[in-house]
Amino acid sequence: MKTIIEPFKIKSVEQIRFTTEEERKKIIEDAGFNPFLIHAEDVLIDLLTDSGTSAMSSDQWAGIMRGDESYAGAKSFYTFENAVRKITGDKFIIPTHQGRAAEKIIFSILGGPGKHFASNTFFDTTRANVEFSGSEAHDFLCEIGKHPEQRAPFKGDMDIEALDAFIKKYGKENIPLVVLTVTNNSGGGQPVSMKNIREVKEVCKKYGIPLFLDACRFAENAYFIKLREEGYSKKSVLEIVQEMFSYADGSTMSAKKDALVNIGGWLSLNDDELAMKCRNLLIVTEGFTTYGGLAGRDLEAIAQGLEEVVDEHYLQYRIRSTEYLGEKLINAGVPIIEPPGGHAIYIDAKRFLPHIKPEEYPGQSIVCELYVEGGIRAVEIGSVMFGKYDNNGKLIPSIMELVRLAIPRRVYTQSHVDYVAEVVIEVFKNRDKLKGYKIIYEAPMLRHFTAKFKPV
Numbered sequence: 001m002k003t004i005i006e007p008f009k010i011k012s013v014e015q016i017r018f019t020t021e022e023e024r025k026k027i028i029e030d031a032g033f034n035p036f037l038i039h040a041e042d043v044l045i046d047l048l049t050d051s052g053t054s055a056m057s058s059d060q061w062a063g064i065m066r067g068d069e070s071y072a073g074a075k076s077f078y079t080f081e082n083a084v085r086k087i088t089g090d091k092f093i094i095p096t097h098q099g100r101a102a103e104k105i106i107f108s109i110l111g112g113p114g115k116h117f118a119s120n121t122f123f124d125t126t127r128a129n130v131e132f133s134g135s136e137a138h139d140f141l142c143e144i145g146k147h148p149e150q151r152a153p154f155k156g157d158m159d160i161e162a163l164d165a166f167i168k169k170y171g172k173e174n175i176p177l178v179v180l181t182v183t184n185n186s187g188g189g190q191p192v193s194m195k196n197i198r199e200v201k202e203v204c205k206k207y208g209i210p211l212f213l214d215a216c217r218f219a220e221n222a223y224f225i226k227l228r229e230e231g232y233s234k235k236s237v238l239e240i241v242q243e244m245f246s247y248a249d250g251s252t253m254s255a256k257k258d259a260l261v262n263i264g265g266w267l268s269l270n271d272d273e274l275a276m277k278c279r280n281l282l283i284v285t286e287g288f289t290t291y292g293g294l295a296g297r298d299l300e301a302i303a304q305g306l307e308e309v310v311d312e313h314y315l316q317y318r319i320r321s322t323e324y325l326g327e328k329l330i331n332a333g334v335p336i337i338e339p340p341g342g343h344a345i346y347i348d349a350k351r352f353l354p355h356i357k358p359e360e361y362p363g364q365s366i367v368c369e370l371y372v373e374g375g376i377r378a379v380e381i382g383s384v385m386f387g388k389y390d391n392n393g394k395l396i397p398s399i400m401e402l403v404r405l406a407i408p409r410r411v412y413t414q415s416h417v418d419y420v421a422e423v424v425i426e427v428f429k430n431r432d433k434l435k436g437y438k439i440i441y442e443a444p445m446l447r448h449f450t451a452k453f454k455p456v
């Protein structure tokens with residue numbers, strides 16, 4: 001097979017600013033060894049997130065000019081509504097400014113003290129919105145999904161038996177919703193199979209509980225189904241997407257991922273009474289029902305992005321470029337979550353730096369070194385992000401110590417990816433010299449964003 005090429009030409013470019021290793025040593029030190037506190041222009045390749053970092057197409061930019069900025073009933077809203085309905089099939093399409101705004105609305109209405117929600121794995125903001133309402137969030141990831149070094153096609157699947165047992169334990173009347181996150185971001189960007197979506201739906205149906213998709217990376221998930229699940233290789237991605245959504249009663253979406261835009265989201269659903277409550281809350285917190293915190297031009301860009309994201313040349317390039325980076329790292333012996341996920345490579349910091357204990361944050365050490373070595377910005381997803389303290393102030397580490405290299409959509413070329421692999425491999429070769437870190441400042445909540453560190 002010939003090389004899989006970027007399925008686009010570049011019309012507009014953004015200059016990258018080069019820095020020297022000496023400069024980067026000072027920059028990371030001044031930032032308290034926390035890459036969140038570095039100015040973006042000091043970063044050479046930014047793999048902090050795939051959220052809101054997509055390059056838009058010329059057709060999306062044309063949509064930006066077409067945007068109808070009428071307060072109510074804008075033409076752009078109906079274009080958006082049709083595009084979202086084409087994939088979700090849902091009756092009510094409610095625009096929001098990003099994913100967490102949709103989450104806030106649905107969980108404020110369905111949640112509250114004494115309620116329980118289940119997912120394969122809740123993403124942090126989704127969990128935070130469940131907990132903020134006073135409810136509890138429970139994860140039921142399948143067993144294989146918990147083993148970074150073991151390969152399986154659908155490591156994002158939910159554990160069906162555990163879900164059933166959970167519903168029996170807490171009572172269906174206390175469980176307003178089950179959420180499937182596709183792909184499973186916190187679990188390594190791993191896909192959920194159609195079989196699993198169907199089975200989760202069956203359990204939900206048995207107890208009369210609605211099922212929602214946290215649909216951020218729905219197209220990447222669908223493409224994995226096409227590649228890996230029996231009976232889907234000949235179906236179009238759009239057909240697979242439509243089948244995935246057909247089992248769900250609604251969705252929350254961050255358009256900043258698989259709608260290929262820099263801002264936006266939605267809440268979609270079918271229940272008339274619930275939709276009315278959601279729209280009323282939307283008007284209080286986001287905006288009127290036909291713009292929901294967005295400009296008309298944003299709605300146009302999302303509608304166009306949804307057409308482009310299900311294009312199979314795009315998805316082949318997208319999934320292959322992540323896999324390509326993963327393969328280069330695996331071949332050099334770098335431990336990562338296998339197989340590579342859709343939107344990111346997750347380095348297993350525990351196996352990368354066995355000499356640094358969780359209390360000294362091995363993931364943070366890798367993140368700092370990637371920046372110094374090659375100007376790459378990544379994010380620690382381990383004990384800095386998820387660690388808690390016991391009553392004696394001792395760290396309760398996270399189960400996994402990971403570093404995420406998230407790939408922005410349509411932004412970097414193959415030589416950028418080659419460069420990233422070279423830098424990671426260089427850091428891996430010098431791993432014995434890496435040292436741990438201690439935290440010298442931290443906020444009481446979501447400490448990873450603002451914490452400051454010192455090498456030990």
Ligand code: F0G
Pocket residue numbers: 048049050051098099100101123125126181185214216253254255256265
């Ligand atoms: N759900 C999932 C699975 C996500 O990955 C995100 C965001 C959200 C919900 C929230 O969407 O940011 O538009 O409010 N993930 C980003 C990331 C921030 O870097 O993984 P949002």
